[in-house]
Amino acid sequence: MLSSKLKNITPSYTIGISTKVKELKSQGQDIINLSIGEPDFFTPIAAKNSAIEAIHMNKTKYDAASGLLDLRKAIQNKLQVENNISYALDEIIISSGAKHAITNTLIALLDYEDEVIIPKPFWVSYPEMVKLAGGKPVFVDTQRENNFKVTPQDIQNALTPRTKMIFITNPSNPTGAIYSREELKDIVDICLKNNIYILADEIYEKICYVDSFVSIASLSEEAKNITITINGLSKSVAMTGWRIGYSASNNILAKAISTVQGHLVSHPSTISQWAGVSALTSCQKEMIEMVHTYKSRRDIAVEELKQIKDIDFIYPEGAFYLFIDISALKNKLTWSDSFSVAFSNILLNQAKVAAVPGIAFGMDDFIRISYACDTKELLEGINRIKSFIKNL
Structure with missing residues (x-):
């Protein structure tokens, strides 16, 4: 009974990962979520105050x-x-x-x-x-x-x-x-x-x-x-x-x-x-401060990833993601339909790190991680990835 348009629509990989992460965290598992495509900062005070004022002024x-x-x-x-x-x-x-x-x-x-x-x-x-x-x-x-x-x-x-x-x-x-x-x-x-x-x-x-x-x-x-x-x-x-x-x-x-x-x-x-x-x-000041923080995390993450054998990545000039080439690890995993999905699932289940499989972006030899997260959590996540790859 559903529209035929939906027959060729692929469900969102990122939403699926987010749902699984929430489920595992609710079970008390220690998950490092590097799949998030969302700033870890809060909306600046000036913007929030303007919304509150608009409500009180009945701008509704x-x-x-x-x-x-x-x-x-x-x-x-x-x-x-x-x-x-x-x-x-x-x-x-x-x-x-x-x-x-x-x-x-x-x-x-x-x-x-x-x-x-x-x-x-x-x-x-x-x-x-x-x-x-x-x-x-x-x-x-x-x-x-x-x-x-x-x-x-x-x-x-x-x-x-x-x-x-x-x-x-x-x-x-x-x-x-x-x-x-x-x-x-x-x-x-x-x-x-x-x-x-x-x-x-x-x-x-x-x-x-x-x-x-x-x-x-x-x-x-x-x-x-x-x-x-x-x-x-x-x-x-x-x-x-x-x-x-x-x-x-x-x-x-x-x-x-x-x-x-x-x-x-x-x-x-x-x-x-x-x-x-x-x-x-x-809110220009807050925006600038956020970018400075992202850049600092980018630099830290890049140096850590350079220490991991058998992977490569695109050096990011913007945004808050790292697109990591995992193709050299293909012969170390058993997989059928999608290598990046299999890799991401095992990474989540064994190393407790959430990443987005590259197939979501049309590139099955990659995963994407985000550094829109606390630096300590970012470093822990990359360290877990390093250990996971070393033990494959």
Whole structure:
């Protein structure tokens, strides 16, 4: 009786892992959870106080489908000052998280069987979101020597008359890789030549350890016109549960996205949006401190992982993940359908460490661990991984 659309939808690996971790912890087991894709910080005080004030001021009525004017103004200013992109207010749409912003965009743009290029490794929900919107995900292999960043030739090889869009995740989840200005310009050029939209998922933009982050839409007016910039407050201001994301795009597309959202959810919680205003205008110090902490943990984790034989990893320039190559261990385990799932399950059951199998990102020779956790816990988790691999 269920919709046929669900027949090809893969359940979330990360949710499945989280459920298993909670179950094991409830049994009293000492689990080190390195699978979490969520900041371990709390939402800054100024943002929380703004939400409380909004409640007491009865700011709890319906508002514009595109989002609170004050929040869109704050985002408009952020994009201008930090990213050098000038958007009109009606080109910015507030959504219930960045995931929702992506879904709105896919519904607004895709016709049935339109193809969307998804470079591997990819964030776990991209293919399923495309399928639910009626599109067809087209996976593109990328190269380890290029830190798994997609190239114009990779894109060219995947093009068909049905290609409508490409996902560019910058910084990357799961690798932490960041595209240079030159790399992005080359991608924009081939997309302009072939009339392809770019969905620029920049949710980890603030968690950047280099000085060279470039937003795709800032490259030129032509780039801006074909780019849908996706961002939000979940990662940068530790506001995952508040569910505030946004898209910025050309006027015609923004109007379509607003129409979609207006019919499906009206708008995000007004209380969350008022918290978002303060997050963007009053919490810069907290955001900077979070990034400093992540960078320190990154450096510590990298040095520890270098000591483990038979593994390799992508050196992350952003986000808070390490994508670890475990392919050299294949002959040390018994597995059938998925090597990374088998490895992750045994790691959890024997070493009591939770990691995300690389198959969730389209790469079965890898696992992903997160350093969005206490440093002591991170070190203990890596030490357990080291012992586990040594004893295989």
